[in-house]
Amino acid sequence: MVSATTPAVFDVVVIGGGLVGSAIAYGLRDSAEHVAVLDEGDVALRASRGNFGLVWVQSKGMGMGDYGRWTLGSTRLWPRLAAQLLELTGVDVALEQNGGMIPLLGDLEVEARVAWMQRLLAQPGMAPYPWKLLDHHEAAELVPGLGPEVTGAIWTPVDGTVNPLKLLRALHIAFDRTGIRYLPHHGVQSIAQRGGEFVLATAKAKVRARKIVLASGLHNQVLGEQVGLHLPMAPQRGQILVLERTRRLLTTPFVTLRQNDEGSWLIGDSQEDAGYADDVVTLPVLATLADRAVRTLPALKEVRVVRSWSALRVRAQDGFPVYEQSATHPGAFIATCHSGVTLAAAHALRLAPMIGEGVLARELDPFSTRRFHVQKT
């Protein structure tokens, strides 16, 4: 247990205690002595508590090959992150990288998806990885009881899952073990920079820092404006159904259906533009999710739903991550992405050390906000 002292000025303050901010703060523990994480309270948008928990590659990067490469790199770093967290905190985040599938119902879906995968991997900047189209029988070998309507599936060995709530918990325990100050109820209201030092006005006290990292999810658009980073964002709602725990049956996850390490089933992957309405679920969407899951795995008809929820994906306007150091406010970094789970390893082991050094590597250039400057918002 490291004793956490409160310095007058923190070396780095990370704004946001979700998966993105927490992974970055954790990754800063060796390069910065005094690190604080400013978070909101229990009631916040918190994509980190509503997500699906995939560590996922296939389907990422259409339109930006560099994103595909960054994603694949993160999945290769994930075993190291999981091992570190287990050793430091005793929490096993249940990383499983046994491959994953996208289920395809009907010949049209099969043809469209195969063509899509070929286009995806042919893009400049993409890193190659193995994948194949499984027919019904090959997919049924991986999924006992696969529905007859499942014509095939795209399978790749690089996909997997983690338990996202255990991941968030492990990172927060790590704060405690390594002397990172976690300050809840410190939602940031405004940011000022004076003489190379940032002053953050929060719901509680003023907090001072030499460097700051904006990792506040959808709020990054508002905070970014205050440090010269213009980031158009568009929240996207997803709804999830949770089924009761059962004995483990599904060990190869689908992008839309998974069984977690403790036996709960998650059904998801809906996408809606619903503004900030994360406090309602809608029957048409939930019914569609349930229907597709039962067609994928008919045995689920007998398994009861115990919960459902909506959450908002954090997305820049084009859906790709944003990493940048402000040109007008040096020392202010921004990190925004949709896949805080998949990218947690890259954020902890690659991005955080760059922030510690004060310079982002050239490989992150494609992720700057400059790509929005010639776009219509």
Place this chain on the structure above:
Amino acid sequence: MFRRLDAAATELSARTVRVTVDGAVLACREGDSLAAALLAGGSNACRDTAVSGSPRGPFCMMGVCYDCLVTIDGRANQQACMTPVREGMVVGRQSGAREVAA
């Protein structure tokens, strides 16, 4: 071991309903929930949890805690507190997570 409150005892009919619990016959009162009947019959734990396998018994008695899960007539994960006892009911301990027949 729980004991009935006198007031409840007088309000309930005294008609006996027999169920079997893990093969043994348990005499219950008509109108009891299965969870109440299990407690009155001296079994405080009716399931083993899905994750660690540790024993659990009825806690809230009002359908919220899901700690009174049992198998009833071959159906897994039934809430004993939400189920009135019925003559001939076959009740079993819920041992860990339920199976999914694939």
